[in-house]
Amino acid sequence: MSVETIESAGPAPRKGVSILFGLTLFGLLIVLWLLLGLATNAFWTPNNISNLLRQGAMTAILAVGQTFVIITAGIDLSVGAVVGFSSVVVAWLLAAGVPLWLALLATLLMGVLIGVFHAFGIVRMGLPPFIITLATLTSLRGIGLLITNGSTISITNEAFTTFSRADFLGIPSLFWMVIVVAVPAYVFLHLSRFGRYLFAVGSNSEAARLSGVNVNRTIYLAYILSSTCAAFVGLLLASRIGIGNATQAEGWELQAIASSVIGGTSLFGAVGSVHGPLLGAFILATINNGANLLNVNSFWQRIITGLLIIVIVYFDQLRRRGAR
Amino acid sequence: MTGLSEVTQRHDGQITAVGHPVPKGEPILELKVLKKNYGAVEALKPATMTFLSGEIHAIVGENGAGKSTLIKLLTGVIPRTSGEILWCGAPVALANPNEAIARGINAVHQEVVLCPHLSVAANMFLGDEMNSRGLMRKRAMTDAAQAVLDDLGFNLPANAELGSLTIGQQQLVATARAAMRGTQFLIFDEPTAYLTGQESAQLFRLIRRLQSQGVTIVYISHRLEEVFELADRVSVLRDGTHVGTRPITETNEAELIALMINRTIEQIYHKEHFAPGETIVETRGLSGPGFRDVSLTVRAGEIVGLYGLIGAGRSEFALGLYGRHPTTAGEIYWQGRKVSIANERTAMELGIALAPESRRDQGLCLNLPIGLNINLPVFRRMTRGLTINRAEEAANADRQIRDLQIKTPSRRVLASAMSGGNQQKIVIGKWLSHGARLFIFDEPTVGVDVGTKAEIYRLFARLLENGAGIILISSYLPEVYELADRLHVFRQGRLVASHDYRAASHEEVLAQAINA
Numbered sequence: 001m002s003v004e005t006i007e008s009a010g011p012a013p014r015k016g017v018s019i020l021f022g023l024t025l026f027g028l029l030i031v032l033w034l035l036l037g038l039a040t041n042a043f044w045t046p047n048n049i050s051n052l053l054r055q056g057a058m059t060a061i062l063a064v065g066q067t068f069v070i071i072t073a074g075i076d077l078s079v080g081a082v083v084g085f086s087s088v089v090v091a092w093l094l095a096a097g098v099p100l101w102l103a104l105l106a107t108l109l110m111g112v113l114i115g116v117f118h119a120f121g122i123v124r125m126g127l128p129p130f131i132i133t134l135a136t137l138t139s140l141r142g143i144g145l146l147i148t149n150g151s152t153i154s155i156t157n158e159a160f161t162t163f164s165r166a167d168f169l170g171i172p173s174l175f176w177m178v179i180v181v182a183v184p185a186y187v188f189l190h191l192s193r194f195g196r197y198l199f200a201v202g203s204n205s206e207a208a209r210l211s212g213v214n215v216n217r218t219i220y221l222a223y224i225l226s227s228t229c230a231a232f233v234g235l236l237l238a239s240r241i242g243i244g245n246a247t248q249a250e251g252w253e254l255q256a257i258a259s260s261v262i263g264g265t266s267l268f269g270a271v272g273s274v275h276g277p278l279l280g281a282f283i284l285a286t287i288n289n290g291a292n293l294l295n296v297n298s299f300w301q302r303i304i305t306g307l308l309i310i311v312i313v314y315f316d317q318l319r320r321r322g323a324r
Numbered sequence: 325m326t327g328l329s330e331v332t333q334r335h336d337g338q339i340t341a342v343g344h345p346v347p348k349g350e351p352i353l354e355l356k357v358l359k360k361n362y363g364a365v366e367a368l369k370p371a372t373m374t375f376l377s378g379e380i381h382a383i384v385g386e387n388g389a390g391k392s393t394l395i396k397l398l399t400g401v402i403p404r405t406s407g408e409i410l411w412c413g414a415p416v417a418l419a420n421p422n423e424a425i426a427r428g429i430n431a432v433h434q435e436v437v438l439c440p441h442l443s444v445a446a447n448m449f450l451g452d453e454m455n456s457r458g459l460m461r462k463r464a465m466t467d468a469a470q471a472v473l474d475d476l477g478f479n480l481p482a483n484a485e486l487g488s489l490t491i492g493q494q495q496l497v498a499t500a501r502a503a504m505r506g507t508q509f510l511i512f513d514e515p516t517a518y519l520t521g522q523e524s525a526q527l528f529r530l531i532r533r534l535q536s537q538g539v540t541i542v543y544i545s546h547r548l549e550e551v552f553e554l555a556d557r558v559s560v561l562r563d564g565t566h567v568g569t570r571p572i573t574e575t576n577e578a579e580l581i582a583l584m585i586n587r588t589i590e591q592i593y594h595k596e597h598f599a600p601g602e603t604i605v606e607t608r609g610l611s612g613p614g615f616r617d618v619s620l621t622v623r624a625g626e627i628v629g630l631y632g633l634i635g636a637g638r639s640e641f642a643l644g645l646y647g648r649h650p651t652t653a654g655e656i657y658w659q660g661r662k663v664s665i666a667n668e669r670t671a672m673e674l675g676i677a678l679a680p681e682s683r684r685d686q687g688l689c690l691n692l693p694i695g696l697n698i699n700l701p702v703f704r705r706m707t708r709g710l711t712i713n714r715a716e717e718a719a720n721a722d723r724q725i726r727d728l729q730i731k732t733p734s735r736r737v738l739a740s741a742m743s744g745g746n747q748q749k750i751v752i753g754k755w756l757s758h759g760a761r762l763f764i765f766d767e768p769t770v771g772v773d774v775g776t777k778a779e780i781y782r783l784f785a786r787l788l789e790n791g792a793g794i795i796l797i798s799s800y801l802p803e804v805y806e807l808a809d810r811l812h813v814f815r816q817g818r819l820v821a822s823h824d825y826r827a828a829s830h831e832e833v834l835a836q837a838i839n840a
Contacts, residue, residue: 191711193703200700203689210648210686211700211754212672270691 021264025279029286036290043293050172054164054240056285057174058083058233061181062252063259063277065229068189068222070260073202073269074122074129076223078136079230080252082114084245085140086234091153091244100157104235111231114140115224122223123216137253144246153244164240174236178278181229186274188225198222202269258305259284262312283308346412348378352540353398353429353509358407360393367393370407371566373559375509380531380541382551382572385561385584386745386773391544394561395511398542399431400424428508432499432515440487440494445469447486448501472500476530492523492634499527503534510534511542514771516550520633520799521838528554546773547800548577560584584774592778593806596785598625600809603660604762604793605676607645610654614640615817617654622762622793627784629808630797632837637817638797639681642764646678647671659761672701677760679751681767681797687751688739695721695735697750701758724753729779745776752783763787766797781807801830813837 036043062079069076086107093103114136121132155161166173189195197218200208209215233252238244261267262283263276284305291301346352353375360368368390375381385391396402398409400418408415411427418424438447445466454461454468470482478496486494495515502510512531516524531541531554543554551558552572559569560583567583581592601624610618615637622628630638644651647665656663658674665671671678680686688697698721699706706716721735728749732742739750748768755763765784769777784794784807798804804811805826813821813836821828821836 187711191714193707193712196696196700196703196712199692199696200689203692204685206686207689208700210646210668210678210680212669212704212758213700214669270689 022273022275022279025263025276025283029279029283032283032286032290036286036293039290040293043290048289048293050167050175052282052285052289053172053175055289056282057172057178058236059252059255059259059285060178060278060281061229061233061236062256063263063281064181064185064274065226066253066256067260067263067265067272067274067277068185068198069129069226070257070265070267071189071198071202071269071272072219072222074219074222075133075257075267076118076226076230077130077133077253078114078118078140079226079233079256080249080254081137081140081144082111082227082230083234083237083249083252084247085144086111086231087238087241087248088144088147088153088244088246090235090238091155092147094155094157094160095153100160107235108228108231111228111234112224114231115227116220118223118227119216119220123219141246148244148246155238155242155244160239161242164236174240177232177236181232182274182278189272189274194218194221199270255281255284258309261309346377348376348538350377351375351410352377352412354408354410356408356410358397358409359405360397360402361405366564368397369564369566373566373569375540375542376557377540378535378538379556380535380543380554382543382545382555382558383561384545384548384551384558384580386775389561389584389773390564391561392513393564395431395513395544398424398429398511400429425505428506429511430502430505430507430509431511431513432495432502433513438486438494438498438501440485442486443483444473444480444486444489444497445482447497448472448482448504450501452505472504476500476503476526476533478526490635492519495519496523496526496530499530503530503539507534507539509540509542511544513544514546515543516545516547520635521834522633524550546771548580551580552577581774592774592781593803594778594781594785595807596788597809598788600624600626601791604658605645606657608655608657610641610644610651610656612640612644612651613649615644615814618819619654620812620819620822622795624761624791624793625788626809627788627794627796627807629804629811630795630814631801631804631811631833632799632814634799636814636837638814639766640817641814642678642766642795642797643680645671646676646764672758672760675759675761676764677755677758677762678764679748679755679766679768683744683747683751683771688747690740691738693736694725694730694732694739694742694750697739698724698735698753698757701754720757724757727756728753728783743773744771745773748772748776748780752780760792762793762795764795764797767799768796769798769800769803801833805830805833 121127259280260277263280265272357370
């Protein structure tokens with residue numbers, strides 16, 4: 001029948017496309033590295049590479065959490081504020097003499113609670129994700145500033161602050177943290193049923209509900225994961241800068257969203273992966289790093305990031321349209 | 325008559341500028357060996373057809389037969405591969421939708437593509453607003469739109485927000501909109517799929533009026549009785565081939581079906597009778613949002629049909645029984661035991677499956693692969709420890725695709741790429757893999773071609789044979805009439821009458837559904 005033949009002309013099987021897109025991003029990253037290597041002697045130095053990996057690591061972890069939310073057709077604007085707030089909380093707890101392990105655990109738990117609050121606002125109060133997370137963004141900065149009275153809290157715990165500068169097998173510990181997050185994230189998103197549910201809820205939550213998916217629980221899960229990733233990044237940042245400061249990580253939510261989108265996540269939901277946002281984050285980090293080395297005015301970096309988002313999302317649109 | 329002709333008049337200047345009116349009965353649009361390929365696939369094999377000025381020309385065919393390809397070619401949405409289109413005797417490019425509209429070729433689609441947040445009047449004038457020194461004349465447009473609507477006998481308020489109307493009413497607005505655009509050639513793509521009987525009658529009145537004003541109508545429908553009611557001539561497409569055109573007076577339903585699918589009419593409503601077994605579910609005075617005091621019983625091996633107009637409370641009853649909306653009063657007995665169904669999962673665990681009314685809004689995750697859609701209810705079962713058993717996932721999807729003959733090269737293709745019939749099969753496949761005792765099918769054959777319909781009805785028989793019970797909800801009377809062992813009629817949220825298999829006449833059932 002013709003039905004069969006017409007439809008075989010439809011979109012190519014999805015898996016191949018996704019891998020191809022991932023390889024394209026990886027290729028772009030390699031090309032950037034090679035070009036920067038040719039353009040400047042400072043790029044391929046061990047110091048710069050580990051600096052680059054450290055820079056990209058924190059955005060990468062935020063972007064992975066953000067991607068879970070975006071796949072459900074939501075958005076989490078609060079992640080930058082959560083990072084800053086977490087650095088304050090952990091510094092405050094350590095200053096109050098709380099044992100390190102308990103301070104870390106409590107900070108992560110606070111991330112979980114922020115996610116619960118977001119999902120509660122969306123599911124029970126019916127607020128749009130944009131609004132509830134925007135409200136938390138500004139409130140958390142405010143609470144952090146109240147706690148610190150507008151200044152910073154120094155962290156004196158040596159074990160905590162040396163962690164971010166440490167290497168393991170020659171690779172910065174912060175980059176290892178990306179792997180620590182990415183591997184379970186991959187298992188969760190691509191191999192477990194909850195990952196399938198995230199996609200289903202983002203595609204059509206009513207169809208998911210009528211198929212027996214617990215839609216509310218899925219939304220809770222997505223926002224909890226995003227906030228917890230952000231709290232974790234807050235710990236890494238506190239370790240790196242040695243202080244708790246509520247105004248840190250300004251604008252990181254946009255970096256995270258940009259990384260995710262560059263990595264192929266669709267802001268309309270139901271399209272996304274774990275490797276995409278990771279590559280996206282390191283592409284952004286490379287551009288920033290390269291611009292620094294080439295003495296490009298740092299204001300230009302923001303403009304370049306904006307243009308890159310437009311170009312990559314435009315090509316992605318073309319690809320999707322071509323597949324039809 | 326005043327309203328429509330006044331408003332149409334404004335546009336007359338534009339029409340005459342692009343083409344000379346063709347005398348009634350002369351060819352207005354001709355296709356000469358028109359062909360469309362998608363890659364190596366022939367979606368429309370070389371077709372030669374003629375549309376005569378002022379006629380109502382029906383086009384019938386199964387999904388995938390090439391009807392939508394033809395519409396897209398005529399409205400300039402896609403470019404042709406080869407061949408010619410003659411408009412009023414002269415070759416035309418029809419390279420884009422604007423050219424088609426400028427020449428007076430318009431289409432009314434099954435799914436309404438208007439702005440739900442604007443008023444009815446604003447939608448009718450969208451893109452062609454009445455202006456006075458750069459400002460919109462809102463009052464004048466509302467009055468003019470109201471005049472058109474009243475004139476057509478639609479009984480719709482022009483200042484209401486479009487989204488507050490039913491889908492059927494929105495369809496009427498879309499038609500009225502096309503009618504006032506100075507259209508010479510108007511294509512209707514399954515316009516009655518979501519309309520009530522009354523709305524369909526209004527639409528037919530409008531179509532006949534347009535015809536009397538000299539507009540050529542192309543009418544695409546799965547419902548052959550509509551074709552016989554309206555059309556002057558009918559063309560049949562099968563597998564991308566134009567297999568024939570007949571004057572309506574020289575053909576009959578049986579011949580058309582034979583041309584469309586090479587199958588006789590008796591084979592479509594496939595019905596097998598089974599001795600009813602134990603009671604699967606019984607509702608007593610069940611009430612909830614949109615339905616009140618519904619008592620009915622479904623036994624193993626029987627189809628219980630729910631007939632009524634759209635909005636009569638049948639789907640709401642189904643959603644209540646399935647736990648989607650909380651019921652407010654009444655009781656549900658599941659295999660004799662009183663149960664309360666608070667959510668969808670409870671319903672599924674008892675053994676209820678629901679193929680909901682709208683595939684697009686409730687049934688499918690359209691931008692996800694077929695395989696994920698099929699497996700969505702059963703991922704829990706496929707989970708081993710933390711992860712899904714991917715071999716099992718693939719095997720289950722492939723089995724349903726094979727058993728249901730879903731026409732796809734792979735389970736990884738997105739559900740949105742499928743035709744209506746194949747999408748419905750995906751929804752059904754979802755519940756076959758989950759398994760259930762009670763299957764609720766809400767409008768399972770809307771937008772589904774005749775061939776797939778027959779397959780779905782045969783599948784019903786297979787389910788009944790295995791001891792399941794079926795609730796079949798349909799607004800299409802012949803379907804429930806021919807298939808239901810017991811037929812319940814709904815009106816305004818209440819169950820108003822019940823009949824045994826073929827015990828009442830069509831007219832009687834229809835009268836009960838429409839008024840007391």
